[in-house]
Amino acid sequence: MAGSAGTDLGDGENWMVSTHDETAWVLAACGHWDIEAAGPLGALVERLAGEALGGTAGRRVRLDLSGLVALDTVGALLLFRLRRELAEAGGSVAVVRAKPAHLALLDAVWRAAELPAPVRRRTSAVGDFLFRIGKGASDIGHAAVELIAFFGVICVTLGRIVIQPRRIRGKALIYHIEHTGLHAVPILGLLLFLIGVVLAYQGAEQLRKVGAEIFVVNLLGLSVLREIGPLVTAIIVAGRSGSAFTAQIGTMKVNQEVDAMLTLGLDPVELLVVPRMLALMVALPLLTFFANMVALAGGSLMAYLLLDISAGQFIAQLQVGPLDVYDVLVGMLKTPVFAVVIAMVGCHEGLQVTGSAESVGSRTTQSVVESIFLVIVLNALFSILFSFLRF
Amino acid sequence: MAASPQQDDFVIRVRGLETRFGENSVHQNLDLDVRRGEVIGIVGASGTGKSVLLKAVIGLIRPAAGSIVVLGHDTARLGERDRRALQQRCGVLFQDGALFSSMTVAENVRLPLTEHTMLAPALIDEIARVKIGMVGLDAEAAPKFPAELSGGMRKRAGLARALALDPEILFLDEPTAGLDPIAATAFDQLIGDLRHGLGLTVFMVTHDLDSLAAICDRIAVVIDKRIMMGTLDSLRAESHPWLRSYFNGPRGRAAAVAG
Known part of the structure; x- marks a missing residue:
């Protein structure tokens, strides 16, 4: 124990002076007890508490606060800790000579500090892990069921619109066609052009070895028109517009705009979902056709540069090759279905947003992942279906 | 740390403030003094720029002209470090709490402490717990996310975060808006x-x-792009038409009776 009278316990900063008189151990706090000094003060309090364990039992301790210059909540909390530790060591602690302003602060802090600590729920790592796996699996199931239900709701709304065509929101429809279609043209054009170039280049390298250069046109035509054009366009639009749908509707959800619609007797599906879906059903086939043409143009350019196949030859070969109108049709047929899936997933995730900005972000991610996944799965199903139908 | 306002110790001095949005000037040649330890209420009609004034004082908006001195520092002339140091001495409660929605209440309160101090995590936890208790929230509220709280609880949690670093000045933007009277x-x-x-x-x-009526020592009315300063009683005696209809309208009279 700090035995002799007037021992300075602060590390040169004079925070606490420990003395003994005939009746009690006197701890006189002085100087600045605030957040700036909280580090060393914390250590000081712990040291004093340790010393107190040695022989405070049954003793009286006076906490003299007359020398305090400044006190804030952190200082008050540390004094509270000190008093608690001393009391737990068996001492009877009295706080004396505090200034009124300090007393008010101590009172406020000590009352809050005496509130019970929150109860922590115990969890085990393995249990948590299994729980998360199970929850993930059941969430996927729920999401699938919800998406199918949402599709049903959209169909019902569309049915209502067919009966009452004036319910269709012309302005919103045009707006979304512009934003999902027209605004996607530059990026889509660039990407598909490059894909055409790469495909032609790789094809030409291989076909030249067997002297069948001209078949690079067939390769390009078939792969672009049947698969690559529709699929890549759908994936880009899912990333571009599907995510935008989720973010727009999600933000409206956060602002309670969707709630406001419901209270005004407006149907969010009719106002928000249907125009987006119809717009995408118009825009995606157009974009796909554009993407196909650009990819072929890219391929044609590469064929000319590498193999000396002119644009005229390229087009003629496209016409006489094994390619027929079905191949173009098969590719285009898929796109409205992709549009429905992308719009549906985007809007559905948007409507699932709950109250916070974070939820908008996570739902947007979810929407893109889900719609790309569904587009690729559907594309595979289409392939199987068409080969079954011998298209 | 005296609780009573001290006459000449100004923590905020605004001189000749002018703020504008494009062509539109919100304040012109506005002066305002806030003494240490007082509670000052800023009132004014909607759109007169009360919140703009608050944002200018805490440095979220750059004034077009004039000087703002907070705790002895001219806010326009501060370097990055000094500005940050000054911001730590000011706590702000925004209208709806502005809690970070990805963090729990406790994490919200801990954040300024972990970012700006070198305290031990256990001490920070305890400080956060105390602040949450001091604003009158249950311990059960601490692990919750803002979206799970009511409007009043969010305000209290926002206040706990504003108080985390023991600020000298507390800025409140419509603290009681959206709360029931109790x-x-x-x-x-x-x-x-x-x-x-x-x-x-x-x-x-x-x-x-x-x-x-309940807690403000002085009232600053934002009127005609400037400040009119007074107490509830002195402003009630003013002849400006807006002040008359504000303080002597039915709500004003009710508050006067209650106050």
Whole structure:
């Protein structure tokens, strides 16, 4: 124990002076007890508490606060800790000579500090892990069921619109066609052009070895028109517009705009979902056709540069090759279905947003992942279906 | 740290302030003094720029002209480090709490402490717990996310975060808006208690006449792009038409009776 009278316990900063008189151990706090000094003060309090364990039992301790210059909540909390530790060591602690302003602060802090600590729920790592796996699996199931239900709701709304065509929101429809279609043209054009170039280049390298250069046109035509054009366009639009749908509707959800619609007797599906879906059903086939043409143009350019196949030859070969109108049709047929899936997933995730900005972000991610996944799965199903139908 | 306002110790001095949005000037040649330890209420009609004034003082908006001196520092001339140091001496409660929605209440309160101090995590936890308790929230609220709280609880949690670093000045933007009268009274009471306990200076934008009557020492009215300063009684005697209809309208009279 700090035995002799007037021992300075602060590390040169004079925070606490420990003395003994005939009746009690006197701890006189002085100087600045605030957040700036909280580090060393914390250590000081712990040291004093340790010393107190040695022989405070049954003793009286006076906490003299007359020398305090400044006190804030952190200082008050540390004094509270000190008093608690001393009391737990068996001492009877009295706080004396505090200034009124300090007393008010101590009172406020000590009352809050005496509130019970929150109860922590115990969890085990393995249990948590299994729980998360199970929850993930059941969430996927729920999401699938919800998406199918949402599709049903959209169909019902569309049915209502067919009966009452004036319910269709012309302005919103045009707006979304512009934003999902027209605004996607530059990026889509660039990407598909490059894909055409790469495909032609790789094809030409291989076909030249067997002297069948001209078949690079067939390769390009078939792969672009049947698969690559529709699929890549759908994936880009899912990333571009599907995510935008989720973010727009999600933000409206956060602002309670969707709630406001419901209270005004407006149907969010009719106002928000249907125009987006119809717009995408118009825009995606157009974009796909554009993407196909650009990819072929890219391929044609590469064929000319590498193999000396002119644009005229390229087009003629496209016409006489094994390619027929079905191949173009098969590719285009898929796109409205992709549009429905992308719009549906985007809007559905948007409507699932709950109250916070974070939820908008996570739902947007979810929407893109889900719609790309569904587009690729559907594309595979289409392939199987068409080969079954011998298209 | 005296709780009573001291006459010549100004924590905020605004001189000749002008703020504008494009062509539109919000304040012109505005002066304002806030003394240490007082609670000042900023009132004014909607659109007169009360919140803009608050944002200018805390440095979220750059004034077009004039000087703003907070705690002895001219805010326009501060370097990055000094500005940050000054910001730590000011706590701000935004209208709906502005809690970070990805963090729990406890994490929200801990954040300024972990970012700006070198304290031990255990001490930070305890400080956060105390602050949450001081604003009158249950311990059960600490692990919750803001979206799970009511409006009043979010405000209290926002206040706990604003108080995390023991600020000298507390800025409140419409602290009682959207609270029921009982919760609003309790919040006023809380601000009053904290102000005495912590020796705070409170800068409060409000519409609430009851708050003005209950806890404000002085009232600054934003009127005609400038400030008219007074107490509830002195402003009630003014002849400006807006002041007359504000303080002597039915709500104003009710607050006067209650106050």
